[in-house]
Amino acid sequence: MLSAPMQTRVHALRRLRELGGGSFAVEVDGPIPATLPGQFYMLRTEKRWPVLLPRPFSLYDRAADGSWGSFLVKGVGEGTRAILDLAPGEGLVLNGPLGQPFPRDIDNPICVAGGVGLAPFLLLAREYKAQGRNLRLLFGGRNRAALSGLEDVEPVARVFASTDDGSHGFHGMVTALLDDLIARGEVKAGEVVFCCGPDPMMHAVAALCEKRGLRCFLSLETYMACGYGVCNGCTVKVQGPRFKGWPYSRTCMEGPVYEACELVH
Amino acid sequence: MLKTSLGTLLLDNPILSASGTFGSGWEGRMFSDLAQVGALVSKTVTVHPRPGNPPPRIWETASGMLNSIGLENKGADYFLAESLPKMQQLANGGRGPRIIINIGGESIDEFVQLAERFSAAGVDALEVNLSCPNVQEGRLLFSTEPRLTEQALRAVKRVATVPVFAKLSPNVTDITEIARAAEQGGADGITAINTLIGMAIDWRKQRPILGRGIGGLSGPAIKPVALRMVYECARTVKIPILGVGGVRSATDVLDFVCAGASAVQIGTAQFTDPALMVRLKDELRTLLTEARMTIAELRGSAHRPAAIPTAKPTAACAVATPEVKG
Numbered sequence: 001m002l003s004a005p006m007q008t009r010v011h012a013l014r015r016l017r018e019l020g021g022g023s024f025a026v027e028v029d030g031p032i033p034a035t036l037p038g039q040f041y042m043l044r045t046e047k048r049w050p051v052l053l054p055r056p057f058s059l060y061d062r063a064a065d066g067s068w069g070s071f072l073v074k075g076v077g078e079g080t081r082a083i084l085d086l087a088p089g090e091g092l093v094l095n096g097p098l099g100q101p102f103p104r105d106i107d108n109p110i111c112v113a114g115g116v117g118l119a120p121f122l123l124l125a126r127e128y129k130a131q132g133r134n135l136r137l138l139f140g141g142r143n144r145a146a147l148s149g150l151e152d153v154e155p156v157a158r159v160f161a162s163t164d165d166g167s168h169g170f171h172g173m174v175t176a177l178l179d180d181l182i183a184r185g186e187v188k189a190g191e192v193v194f195c196c197g198p199d200p201m202m203h204a205v206a207a208l209c210e211k212r213g214l215r216c217f218l219s220l221e222t223y224m225a226c227g228y229g230v231c232n233g234c235t236v237k238v239q240g241p242r243f244k245g246w247p248y249s250r251t252c253m254e255g256p257v258y259e260a261c262e263l264v265h
Numbered sequence: 266m267l268k269t270s271l272g273t274l275l276l277d278n279p280i281l282s283a284s285g286t287f288g289s290g291w292e293g294r295m296f297s298d299l300a301q302v303g304a305l306v307s308k309t310v311t312v313h314p315r316p317g318n319p320p321p322r323i324w325e326t327a328s329g330m331l332n333s334i335g336l337e338n339k340g341a342d343y344f345l346a347e348s349l350p351k352m353q354q355l356a357n358g359g360r361g362p363r364i365i366i367n368i369g370g371e372s373i374d375e376f377v378q379l380a381e382r383f384s385a386a387g388v389d390a391l392e393v394n395l396s397c398p399n400v401q402e403g404r405l406l407f408s409t410e411p412r413l414t415e416q417a418l419r420a421v422k423r424v425a426t427v428p429v430f431a432k433l434s435p436n437v438t439d440i441t442e443i444a445r446a447a448e449q450g451g452a453d454g455i456t457a458i459n460t461l462i463g464m465a466i467d468w469r470k471q472r473p474i475l476g477r478g479i480g481g482l483s484g485p486a487i488k489p490v491a492l493r494m495v496y497e498c499a500r501t502v503k504i505p506i507l508g509v510g511g512v513r514s515a516t517d518v519l520d521f522v523c524a525g526a527s528a529v530q531i532g533t534a535q536f537t538d539p540a541l542m543v544r545l546k547d548e549l550r551t552l553l554t555e556a557r558m559t560i561a562e563l564r565g566s567a568h569r570p571a572a573i574p575t576a577k578p579t580a581a582c583a584v585a586t587p588e589v590k591g
Binding site for chain 1: 285286287288292293295296308314316317319320321322323324325328329330332334337339484485533535536537538539540
C-alpha cells in the first residue's frame with residue numbers, strides 16, 4: 001500500500017503579532033516540517049473560511065525544532081482577513097511545504113524584498129546568521145509602515161531599507177537603492193539577486209539586473225487553486241531548457257521561484 | 266454497502282476524481298491512500314500536445330471558481346509513456362482504484378484513435394470529453410449536437426474494448442436530448458455535468474479577468490444545477506450516470522445518488538482538501554450505517570413516489586385553506 005507522507009493538518013493559532021502596515025506574523029503551533037526559504041503553504045481557517053480555495057503563503061519564520069511557525073499575512077481580501085480574525089487556540093489548516101525553494105547552490109545572494117515579499121527571506125537570513133554570516137537584504141516599501149517585519153529581520157541580516165516617501169532609509173524605490181549599491185561597488189556584476197515583491201517591482205528589479213549583469217531569481221505570487229500540481233491553474237509562460245520546450249509552468253510545482261530569464265512576458 | 270456498478274465496471278465505492286481536478290493521481294498520492302478511492306479519472310488526454318490557454322486561468326467566484334485551462338496536456342504519446350504507468354502503479358493490479366482515461370478529440374477520427382490506443386493499454390474505462398468549454402472546436406462540434414454526440418459515441422464504441430462514458434455539457438437547452446443521443450450511440454454511461462460557461466470582469470481595467478475571457482464555472486455554486494441535470498437524465502436514459510458538480514460532502518454524494526447517480530466525481534473541492542475523496546468515503550460509510558441503507562438502495566430514490574403517505578387535511582383545515590385559482 002502506498003503511504004500518504006503529506007497531510008493537511010490543523011494547527012492552533014498561538015498569537016497574531018502585529019508588524020505594522022496592516023500585516024501580522026500569524027504564529028501557529030507545530031510541528032512545522034523543515035521548510036526551505038521560498039517554499040510555501042496553502043492556508044485556510046478551520047472554521048468560518050469565507051471563501052472556497054485556500055491561499056498560498058511563504059513560511060515566514062520557524063522555530064529551529066519546528067515547535068512553531070509563522071506566516072506573514074496582510075489583510076487585503078476576504079481570505080486574509082479571515083485568517084487575521086482568528087483567536088488564539090483556533091485552527092489554521094496548513095498544507096505544505098510546497099514548491100521549490102530559492103536555489104540552494106548560490107552563496108551569499110543579495111535579497112530584494114518589497115512589502116510582504118519579505119516573507120521568504122527571514123528564514124534565509126537565519127540560515128546565514130547560524131553560520132556567523134550576514135545576508136544582505138534590500139527591503140523597500142511605500143513608507144516606514146509598509147516595512148512590516150523590519151524589526152524581525154534587522155537583528156539577523158544586513159538590511160538596506162528604502163521607502164518611496166523617504167520616511168525611512170534610502171529615499172526612493174528599492175530598484176534605485178539596488179542601482180545605488182551597484183554604483184558604490186557594494187554589489188558587483190556577476191552576483192545573484194533573490195527577489196520577492198509586487199509584480200511591477202519584480203519586473204523593475206529583473207530589468208535592472210539584466211542591465212547590470214546580475215543573475216536574478218524571482219519568487220512569484222500567482223492565483224492558485226490546489227497548490228499541489230493538479231489543476232494547472234497557476235501556470236506562467238516560460239522558456240529555457242528546464243521546461244523542455246513546454247511553454248507553461250506550474251508555479252506551485254516548478255516554481256514559485258524562477259530565474260528571471262526563464263519568464264516570458 | 267458502498268459497492269456500486271457502472272454497467273460492467275464494478276467499484277468498491279462510488280467516489281471518483283473528476284477529470285482535470287486530480288491530474289493523473291500521482292501528485293495526490295502524497296496526501297491520502299488512493300487505494301480507498303473507487304476510480305481515478307485522468308485529466309483529458311488529446312492526440313497532440315496542447316499547451317493550454319494563456320494565464321490567468323483561474324478566478325474564484327462566490328462559492329465557486331472559473332477555469333480556462335484549455336486542456337493543457339502533453340498528448341497521448343507522452344501520457345501512455347509517462348502518466349499511465351504511474352496510474353497503473355496506483356491501480357496496484359486491481360487492489361487500488363479503477364483507472365478511467367478521459368479522452369478529448371477535435372474530430373471523431375481523433376476520438377477513435379484515442380479509444381483504440383487506451384483500450385489496448387488496458388485501462389478500465391474511457392470517459393469521452395464531448396464538452397470542454399475551454400476549447401473552441403470541442404464546444405462547437407460535439408457537446409451541443411445530439412447527432413454528433415451519437416456519431417462520436419458510435420465510432421468510439423466500435424473500437425473500444427472497455428466501458429465508455431460520455432461526459433456531457435450543461436451548456437445546452439435540454440441535456441436529456443444529448444444524454445439520449447449518447448445512449449443511442451452505445452455509451453455505457455454518462456457523466457453529468459461538465460462546467461458551466463461563465464466569466465469575470467475587472468471593471469477598473471474594463472477587461473475580462475481570465476486570459477481567454479471566458480471559462481468554466483465549478484464548485485458548490487453549480488451543485489443545484491448538476492443535481493437537476495442528473496435527475497433529468499436519470500428519467501431519460503437507462504445507462505448508469507456519474508454525477509459531478511459541486512460535491513464537497515458525503516451528504517452531497519448521497520443527494521446525487523438519490524437523483525439517480527451510480528457514482529459521484531469529486532472535483533474542485535479537492536483543491537481545498539487534497540485528501541477529500543478518502544475522507545468522503547469514510548463519511549459515506551458512517552452516514553449509510555446510521556441510515557441502514559446502501560448506495561444501491563438509495564440510487565434514484567428521489568424519483569420514487571413518497572414512501573410515507575402525506576397526511577390528509579382535516580375538515581377544519583380544508584375550510585381554512587383558500588381555494589387556489591389557476
